[in-house]
Amino acid sequence: MTTEIAKNTSFDALLRNNPQLNDPATVQGIDDLIGKLAPLLQGQRLHNLVDLLSAVSDVVDMADDAMIQKLMKGYENVVTGAFNISNLVNYAAAQAGAEDEPPTVWQSLRRLNRDADARRGVAMTLAMLSQLGRQAREGAAVLPDD
Amino acid sequence: MNIQDIVVVGGGIGGTMTANNLVAKLLPEIRAGKARVSLISNSPWHYYKPAFMYVAFGMFYKNELRRRLHTLLRPEVKLLLDEVEGFDFKDSRLRLASGKDHRYDYLVVSTGCIPSPERIPGLKEAGDHFYQHDPAMQLYHKLRTIEKGRIFIGVTFPQTPNVPHQCGIAPMETTLMLDDFLRKRGVRDQIEIVYTYPTVSQLLRNCLFLQRPVGEVLPTVFESKGIKHQRGFTLSRVDAEAKVAYSEEGESTEFAILMQTPPIRAVDAVLNSGISQAPNNEGWLPTDRESLQLEGFANVFVMGDTVDLPISKAGGSCHNQSPVICDNIAGLMRVGNTVAAYDGKVQAIAQMGLDAGMPLWYDYDSDVIPTPATKIGGLMRKAFNRGVYWSVARGVV
Numbered sequence: 001m002t003t004e005i006a007k008n009t010s011f012d013a014l015l016r017n018n019p020q021l022n023d024p025a026t027v028q029g030i031d032d033l034i035g036k037l038a039p040l041l042q043g044q045r046l047h048n049l050v051d052l053l054s055a056v057s058d059v060v061d062m063a064d065d066a067m068i069q070k071l072m073k074g075y076e077n078v079v080t081g082a083f084n085i086s087n088l089v090n091y092a093a094a095q096a097g098a099e100d101e102p103p104t105v106w107q108s109l110r111r112l113n114r115d116a117d118a119r120r121g122v123a124m125t126l127a128m129l130s131q132l133g134r135q136a137r138e139g140a141a142v143l144p145d146d
Numbered sequence: 147m148n149i150q151d152i153v154v155v156g157g158g159i160g161g162t163m164t165a166n167n168l169v170a171k172l173l174p175e176i177r178a179g180k181a182r183v184s185l186i187s188n189s190p191w192h193y194y195k196p197a198f199m200y201v202a203f204g205m206f207y208k209n210e211l212r213r214r215l216h217t218l219l220r221p222e223v224k225l226l227l228d229e230v231e232g233f234d235f236k237d238s239r240l241r242l243a244s245g246k247d248h249r250y251d252y253l254v255v256s257t258g259c260i261p262s263p264e265r266i267p268g269l270k271e272a273g274d275h276f277y278q279h280d281p282a283m284q285l286y287h288k289l290r291t292i293e294k295g296r297i298f299i300g301v302t303f304p305q306t307p308n309v310p311h312q313c314g315i316a317p318m319e320t321t322l323m324l325d326d327f328l329r330k331r332g333v334r335d336q337i338e339i340v341y342t343y344p345t346v347s348q349l350l351r352n353c354l355f356l357q358r359p360v361g362e363v364l365p366t367v368f369e370s371k372g373i374k375h376q377r378g379f380t381l382s383r384v385d386a387e388a389k390v391a392y393s394e395e396g397e398s399t400e401f402a403i404l405m406q407t408p409p410i411r412a413v414d415a416v417l418n419s420g421i422s423q424a425p426n427n428e429g430w431l432p433t434d435r436e437s438l439q440l441e442g443f444a445n446v447f448v449m450g451d452t453v454d455l456p457i458s459k460a461g462g463s464c465h466n467q468s469p470v471i472c473d474n475i476a477g478l479m480r481v482g483n484t485v486a487a488y489d490g491k492v493q494a495i496a497q498m499g500l501d502a503g504m505p506l507w508y509d510y511d512s513d514v515i516p517t518p519a520t521k522i523g524g525l526m527r528k529a530f531n532r533g534v535y536w537s538v539a540r541g542v543v
Contacts, residue, residue: 063525065205072533079537080217091221094177 150181150479151249153240155230156256157187157215158195159539160450160464164254164471166541169222171472175479176222183222185215186240186248188229192218193279194535195258196313196461199320201282203327203500204290206531208279218539230257233419235443252445252475255431257416259312259451259459263408266302268384273404276320277312288403289327294336295402297324298391300381301343302409305426308348308456311407314356315458315506317341318364319497320405325371326500334372337402341368342379345395348456352377357513381406410459412452422454430454435510436487438471444478447471455490456510462494465538495527503527 020026040046096102103111112118152172154165165185175181192215200206216225226248232241233255240248261277263270276282301317303310321341328334347356354375355361368375380394384404391406392398411417412429421440424430432441433453440446449467451459470486477485490510495503496519503523506514537543 060522060525065528068525068528069532072529075529075533076536079533079540079542083540083542084217087220098177 149179150175150251152181152183152252152254152475153248153250154183154185154254154256155240156258156450157185157189157192158256158258158450159192159461160256160258160468161185161187161254162192162215162218162539163464163541164256164449164468165223166218166220166539167468167472168254168475169220170541171476172479173222181479182224184224184226184248185219186226186228186230186242187215188227188243190215190227192539194531195277196316197531197535198279198282199276199316199323199497200531201279202276202285202289202320203323204286205500210532213536213539218536220541230415232415233421235419235421235440235446238445250445252478253447254471254475255416255440255446255448255452256450256464257413257452259410259412261312261408262411263406265409265411266381266383266406268386269381269404269406269408272384272386272389273406273408275406275408276316277408285403285405289324290331292328292337292402293333296338296340296400297403297405298399298401299324299339299341299405300379300391301347301407302381303344303347304410304424304428304430306424306428306430306454309424309428309430309454310348310356310456310458312410312451313458313460315494315496317407318355318360321373322367322371322499323497324405325373330500338374339372340374340376340399342376344380345378346380357508359513360516363516410451416452424454435490437474437484438467438488439474439484447474457490458492460492460494461535461538462492465493466491495523495530497524497527499524 015021037046040049112122152168154161154168162185165183168183169176172181172183176183191212194211197206197211201208201211219225226242228246229243230240231243234241235253238250238253240250240253242248261275261281263273263275266273274281274285274288276285299317299321301311318341321339325334325339328337328339341354343354345352347353350356350358350361353361354364354377365375378393378395379397379399381391382394383392384390385392388400389402389404390398390400391404411427412422412431416422416431417427417429419431421442422429422431429452431448431452431454433439433448433455434441435455438447438449438453440448449471450461450464457463467488470488473486474484477483491507492509493505493507495505498504498519501524502519502521503526504517504519505523505526506516508514534543
């Protein structure tokens with residue numbers, strides 16, 4: 001194709017000489033496409049798509065290793081969080097649902113007392129609540145004007 | 147109640163994703179207490195092994211390419227940190243390094259392969275490769291300091307007929323990365339890069355790649371970058387002191403760095419199982435090319451590097467084998483027969499230099515159709531390396 005284009009000295013010559021462009025199926029396809037594109041061109045709606053392509057191309061040009069690393073770190077954090085939380089909820093729901101009679105509050109407390117991992121889970125939840133509380137306090141604080 | 151024990155051996159990409167995929171496939175049986183999935187791994191870490199080649203160019207740190215294995219697994223997977231020392235396929239039992247025996251109803255063998263440069267005289271002493279972390283780091287220190295001389299690149303195929311070396315495209319990828327790396331360092335003009343390929347590469351002879359369409363475009367790619375290429379160099383021995391590589395074809399060449407894809411073999415427990423018919427004590431397990439069952443043992447499945455199939459020993463193969471194995475184990479449990487067939491599909495994004503990439507796929511019937519390497523392809527590969535890989539291991543993608 002590159003050689004074909006190189007042989008043609010003008011757009012007219014390219015249209016005349018390029019065998020694929022002179023294939024009746026290609027001409028019919030282009031004719032159909034022009035029918036679809038004409039209203040978009042006339043209403044200047046195609047301009048937006050060209051602008052969008054240009055913006056996407058700019059993003060590709062600007063993207064570098066550092067940007068990809070930051071974006072994918074965020075991706076991994078989100079996916080890992082969703083993976084862990086959905087697994088934990090489903091696993092815990094299946095365990096809790098499998099018991100014919102749910103444990104009493106006292107049985108639950110006794111189990112909590114014996115299970116170090118459950119106590120660690122409570123500690124983690126408390127630590128999260130503590131951070132939520134700190135953020136709420138700092139967010140609500142009235143700051144002095146500059 | 148008779149609980150079906152499904153055991154996956156190997157905590158690499160194949161074993162990890164398959165343990166997760168099995169849980170997803172067999173969740174009704176697992177919830178009902180009729181099945182359980184265990185993963186046996188000899189390491190608490192999961193390494194993104196294909197990324198070791200980036201270590202050789204200073205692009206990845208060790209901590210960036212590993213995760214704690216248990217964080218990649220669904221909670222229904224029971225993780226056993228132990229080493230399988232013996233496979234007793236006839237009695238459906240595993241002998242573990244801890245001294246325990248582990249019975250199974252279904253087994254998935256995903257134990258990978260081991261680079262074995264010691265199988266070529268002098269290669270371990272004088273050669274370099276990037277298929278493990280420490281050798282890749284050693285290679286990095288050489289590549290970042292070399293000022294002149296010849297970097298000689300070679301590939302060793304297994305002697306088992308029609309079985310490829312580890313990650314078929316890696317030698318080509320690293321050759322192009324090396325060219326970019328040395329240009330960035332400003333020393334490329336003083337360093338000669340010579341890419342070689344052995345006389346026999348699977349079913350092909352005297353090629354530059356293990357698939358003909360890619361092999362045919364490589365000379366143009368290499369010549370545009372001033373990379374020399376040579377067919378018919380099968381490394382037979384290395385004079386470590388003189389830094390000379392000798393070929394089975396009778397040639398010899400001096401080198402400053404010998405970057406050689408080394409011989410590979412199965413892990414000891416697979417080698418010692420006595421099931422493999424592979425020559426040269428390579429240990430590949432005879433695997434049904436469609437069902438992925440170990441021949442003669444309907445309840446054992448083999449995947450990844452351990453198979454004797456003409457398919458790349460790479461994560462992209464595992465990605466397509468894993469669903470087939472999960473479907474077939476579910477089929478055996480639920481309807482008494484296997485239901486899925488592997489078509490040999492492998493997909494990847496080849497790293498074509500430090501920044502460009504080329505998405506590719508192939509299967510038993512079709513070779514890779516090479517396309518121009520692009521920056522978008524390179525960004526896709528980087529995104530995969532830095533994030534999507536871990537979703538694949540978790541069975542999310």
